[in-house]
Amino acid sequence: MNNSALLSFLCLFALLHQSLAASPQFNVIQFGAKPDGRTDSTSAFLAAWKQACSSTRGVTLYVPKGRFLTRSMLFKGPCRNSAIFIRIDGTLVAPSDIWAIGNNPNWIEFQYVNGVTISGGVLDGKGAPLWSCKLAGRKKQTLGFSFCNNVLVSGVTSLNSQMFHVVINFCRNVKLQGVRISAPGNSPNTDGIHIQMSTGVTVVNTKVATGDDCVSIGPGAANLRIENFACGPGHGISIGSLGKNVNEPGVQNVTVKSTTFTGTTNGLRIKSWGKPSNGFARNILFQHATMNNVQNPIFIDQRYCPDRNCPDTASGVRVSDVTYQDIHGTSATQVAVNFDCSKRNPCKGIRLDNVRLTYNSKPAVASCANADGTTIGLVQPGSCL
Numbered sequence: 001m002n003n004s005a006l007l008s009f010l011c012l013f014a015l016l017h018q019s020l021a022a023s024p025q026f027n028v029i030q031f032g033a034k035p036d037g038r039t040d041s042t043s044a045f046l047a048a049w050k051q052a053c054s055s056t057r058g059v060t061l062y063v064p065k066g067r068f069l070t071r072s073m074l075f076k077g078p079c080r081n082s083a084i085f086i087r088i089d090g091t092l093v094a095p096s097d098i099w100a101i102g103n104n105p106n107w108i109e110f111q112y113v114n115g116v117t118i119s120g121g122v123l124d125g126k127g128a129p130l131w132s133c134k135l136a137g138r139k140k141q142t143l144g145f146s147f148c149n150n151v152l153v154s155g156v157t158s159l160n161s162q163m164f165h166v167v168i169n170f171c172r173n174v175k176l177q178g179v180r181i182s183a184p185g186n187s188p189n190t191d192g193i194h195i196q197m198s199t200g201v202t203v204v205n206t207k208v209a210t211g212d213d214c215v216s217i218g219p220g221a222a223n224l225r226i227e228n229f230a231c232g233p234g235h236g237i238s239i240g241s242l243g244k245n246v247n248e249p250g251v252q253n254v255t256v257k258s259t260t261f262t263g264t265t266n267g268l269r270i271k272s273w274g275k276p277s278n279g280f281a282r283n284i285l286f287q288h289a290t291m292n293n294v295q296n297p298i299f300i301d302q303r304y305c306p307d308r309n310c311p312d313t314a315s316g317v318r319v320s321d322v323t324y325q326d327i328h329g330t331s332a333t334q335v336a337v338n339f340d341c342s343k344r345n346p347c348k349g350i351r352l353d354n355v356r357l358t359y360n361s362k363p364a365v366a367s368c369a370n371a372d373g374t375t376i377g378l379v380q381p382g383s384c385l
Contacts, residue, residue, distance in 0.1 A: 035066020058083030072102030077113035088121025127162035185233030220249035224292040236244035236266030238253030243277035250280035267297040274313035277305030291329030315342040339371035346370035
């Protein structure tokens with residue numbers, strides 16, 4: 001999303017907020033929701049959504065203070081209006097019983113909706129008792145958007161998701177701002193924000209502390225912007241994994257700007273499976289990043305193979321035109337820059353511009369395999385390109 005498009009997007013939601021001041025309001029309490037944290041309020045939320053979605057005018061769906069227990073909920077469109085404002089002053093609580101939450105992959109899911117704003121509130125996934133559970137298909141992602149356009153998520157907090165916290169899939173023009181995501185560093189598969197098959201996604205002024213990728217960018221993602229973002233604990237910001245399938249759309253036009261990584265296993269990472277694929281990652285800008293004791297501050301890993309079914313470990317994914325500009329701080333390992341690229345499709349157009357990374361107050365080391373590129377300005381550790 002370019003600056004003019006972003007400005008238009010913000011203006012649209014400013015006007016939407018003003019217009020909703022006098023719009024109809026549907027309070028979930030009026031539909032039977034109980035703010036006691038024990039009574040199942042699922043049907044009340046869905047009934048309120050049905051009214052909001054069927055209105056021909058912009059509406060507000062209001063969740064007041066209190067704790068509201070709900071099973072999985074599908075808020076499905078298309079709706080008769082494109083201005084639904086969901087204001088949450090309370091906390092939504094998932095059941096801790098894995099058999100009670102429902103069969104949807106997401107606990108809270110929006111499908112085929114155009115023009116929805118979610119503002120404030122806490123989403124408590126109650127994931128801790130379930131993280132060791134082997135029934136992965138029963139555990140839920142907290143908040144999902146599929147086939148949605150013009151979405152704003154502002155000031156929402158996600159706690160202890162059972163799996164991924166926020167998932168954006170087949171969407172256009174989605175903005176997350178002021179979002180807070182929190183789970184322990186040892187919580188498995190709790191990616192903070194996962195984006196795939198979507199275009200025009202913006203993430204700003206957001207903090208993620210979790211047990212997996214703070215942001216994971218999957219196949220088919222394009223025109224993404226992440227800015228003023230803090231990560232840690234977690235596995236960093238990852239483009240990938242890519243190339244799991246032979247025929248797979250690529251990732252392109254990604255800007256990651258003004259980020260801070262603290263105690264993470266990775267900083268800025270691109271990872272692809274070590275097997276044949278026609279996927280790609282291109283036109284990527286990583287700019288103004290601070291690393292605080294990060295294990296792999298800059299990492300391209302094209303040997304990723306968790307299931308060990310990669311006969312020759314040569315990735316078919318083409319990585320090109322990746323810029324690292326003003327990346328500084330400390331590495332927790334001696335190898336601070338690691339470009340482990342595919343022997344079948346070497347990385348091309350890698351650019352290091354003013355990179356300053358140290359290890360134990362001493363110079364760190366760079367490692368390159370099948371990578372080609374250039375350096376500009378001061379680059380520490382010394383370039384191996």
